[in-house]
Amino acid sequence: MTLTDLQEVARDPDVPAAIEGRSTLALVWSRLRSDRVAMASAFVILAIIAVAVAAPLIAHAAGWGPTDQDRVAGVTPQGLPVGPSARHWLGTDNLGRDILVRTVYGARISLIVGVAATAIATFFGMVAGLVSGYYGGAVDTLLARFMDVVLSFPFLLFAIALVSIVGPSLKISVIVIAFFSWAGIGRVIRGQTLSLREKEFVEAARSLGASDLRIMVVDVLPNLVAPLLVLGTLLVPTAIVFEATLSFLGLGVVPPTASWGNMISDALPFYSVAWWFVAVPGAALLTITLAFNLLGDGVRDALDPGAERVFASRRRRRAHQDTT
């Protein structure tokens, strides 16, 4: 530090030289970065996204498309799947299709459904929760009871009934999953909004003449970012499993399009003779679900102001390890 710098600091005692105010997001990010499990999960998720995006390249490298049947050596003479080999790196399924390529393409379906259904469900849950909690009264009674009704639906029965009427497709899967997920988010957001609307800063905004919409968006919503982030991250794996369940039952993605759910379903008759057939999509499903769940836990911890003690002790331990 030069002399002029020192004078600068001395002249203005209100400007702290070293202590810099950190925004909430910066704090959350720094906490998340110190969470090794969360960072590993984030890395796995990014890797899966990269693979899904690069699926055509992988198909090209492997030499098989997702629905190509290997008519030469795709199945054994008895018609059973072929195990991992140089020709099919992770084996084939009962129709002689390459498991690796299909699993990679299946990641696209899982991610699309997981993210789209989560986005739709989070949006509607947020709007319903905000409106219900903010207005209260009859609006709240109506919306909250409706959420209770949705939450009490037996999900699978209704999904089966709905799909049997309109027919299975990717779009219907997303809609069905979103429809059965928004109410859970809506309930949490409603509760948070109920307590937030009694805060004096809401009253202050009202005394300034702010509209209800402005209060909800500008004053209440920023305080809901934390729960929404956590609920959203934790909803993605649930939605992915929902999709796999629907596809497993033949109610989701229509064959021959590959989805982890319909691959596992196809593999069931062969699990005793072709472990790779069920193990590869199963492992992929497990990995992505686990990664999203662990990341969600990490995000929740990072956003929890009460968890500072945990993070502080972790920083101390790390610092101690670094010095020894």
Place this chain on the structure above:
Amino acid sequence: MSVPLLEVRDVVKHFPVRSGTLIRRQVGSVHAVDRVSLSVQRGETFGLVGETGCGKSTLARCVTGLHPVTSGHVLIDGEEITGLGRRAMRPYRRQLQMVFQDPYGSLNPRRHVGAIIGDPFAINRVAGGADRRRQVQELMELVGLNPEHYNRFPAEFSGGQRQRIGVARALALHPSLVICDEPVSALDVSVQAQIINLLEDLQAEFGLTSVFIAHDLSVVRHVSDRVGVMYLGKLVETADTHELYAGPRHPYTAALLSAATPPDPDLADRSERVILAGDVPSPIDPPSGCRFHPRCPRAQAVCAVDEPVLTGAPDAPPSHQWACHFPLAPGERLT
């Protein structure tokens, strides 16, 4: 007398008390404010005192339109503002601003100071962009905050600094009337003085009219030109500050004044202290007649039947009024 800047006429605010799980019936109501009338002249500071729960804050919220009144009228500059919709209320809101009690709860923790103080501009669509930023920073400077802290969050400020932010927000649109709802009761005593001095300076600078709500009698005495005393939703006495502190007429005011902490306990005359018996009755079922009668040392049979009205007397200045059947004589002590 000219048209008062703020006039409150017979304002009543009842909060319904409901019971029942499925079918909610109204079983009663909290009589938070009951037929209160007062007027505040331009340039004046009106102090409102009373115990916790006597309806001071509710009255303030009725005046600012945060609570719809059950009945009665609120007039700003002679114009009725009760029952106005949000849009119709807008021009009056610019004249009428509020400083809140809790400097922690009244600032949104997720928004930076610049956005909070800029809110009045944004909501009323006055200044935008760089112009708003400049005005906000001017306001920050005005209330003694460092304008460079524009992007900081409320959590990074102390209680006193936060209250300065609240003051800056209230002053943003240059209101003519500021309602301060216990602006210092949540602060340390040393910081209280700073905020009170700030408010007084700003009041002088902008010619503000203000209603200052507090339960601390010494604070009210310091800042107010006139004082109103509330008890259980009623205005029981109102007078010029020195008049009220020198010679209270209502027994409740006298008891309240005698209970105030003396600046120097050694010099205080302990015999003067009057301790009221019992607690403040429930506002759901207020006492009949004079609401103060169950606790009043001077109460007689008529007090339980007839409700006294706010009146003056020939031996008192016209601004001094009280609601009591058996008021103290000037200079008389409550025993």
